[in-house]
Amino acid sequence: MSEKVIIIGAGAAGLTAAIYTARADLNPLCFIGPQTGGQLAVTNDVENFPGFPEARTGPELIDLMRQQAERFGARVVSETVSEVDVSSRPFRVATESATHEAEALIVATGASARWLGLESERKLIGRGVSACATCDGFFFRDKDVVVVGGGDTAMEEATFLTRFCAKVTVVHRRDELRASKIMADRATKNPKIAFAWNSVVEEVLDPEAGKVTGVRLRNVQTDETSEMRCDGVFMAIGHDPNTGFLKGAVETDAGGFILCKGRTSMTSIPGVFAAGDVADPRYKQAVTAAGSGCMAAIDAERFLEENE
Secondary structure, three states: OOEEEEEEOOOHHHHHHHHHHHHOOOOOEEEOOOOOOHHHHHOOOEOOOOOOOOOEOHHHHHHHHHHHHHHOOOEEEOOOEEEEEOOOOOEEEEEOOOEEEEEEEEEOOOEEEOOOOOHHHHHOEOOOEEOOHHHHHHHHOOOEEEEEOOOHHHHHHHHHHOOOOOEEEEEOOOOOOOOOHHHHHHHHOOOOEEEEOOEEEEEEEOHHHOOOOEEEEEEOOOOOEEEEEOOEEEEOOOEEEOOHHHOOOOOEOOOOOEOOOOOOOEOOOOOEEEOHHHHOOOOOOHHHHHHHHHHHHHHHHHHHHHOO
16 A cells, blocks of 8 residues: 655655645654664754754654654654665665555754764864854854864855854865865855864864863874864764765755755655655754655645546
């Protein structure tokens, strides 16, 4: 039996889509990926999600969204989708245990921040290590922080952080920025931003303290190491959309983010919709992901009505 709607992903976008499609009596089947809740799952305090004047942790918010979706009849299954076939309807979705069919498909698998791959970094994610200045910058008021990267994203993050932080040091492995001239000029002229050129972060200090106390840097030209005191580290080396399982089945931009038509969630394949960070290289916020999940659900509902 073919499902009316299958949703791939269970972050803010996927669960919002599940809430809306369930309320539309579409009985959605929602597959959770390897990380339930997407990037919210590694966010300690969320203070900018509307309706919650007191901070909630990311996992708490995701759990509430899941409860709401299941209350209306959404089926949330802890399986990973390995492959999809969207060459014809019903679409086929393969998981670890079975192959399912769906008349409409919503892809909400998010994007993963690129990390340095350090054990100390992993241990301190949410404890001073972040990949989102917009989300977490507020918590570093009057603190010293480090931004890792040299592109437009890094310059944007560093400039944003100067609203709160006492000092922002950009750590870049080269001796010049990769950012566009306007973004680079804006950052280099900001008196609160300093630069550690030709340097890489070798260690984030201090996991034993349970918080960021500094970084150990290595100069890539001299191989000398040094330590820099800081209260937070922001990774700004890019995001990778989680679209590997699609194997190019839908149209994407150069960075791999799914392209949608106009101000809709419709992809290049009729009946396939995208929501959240997987189609959003710009904003990457929980609230925008939730909004696009609503859009995808409504678009899917209308598609099904028109293609009975």
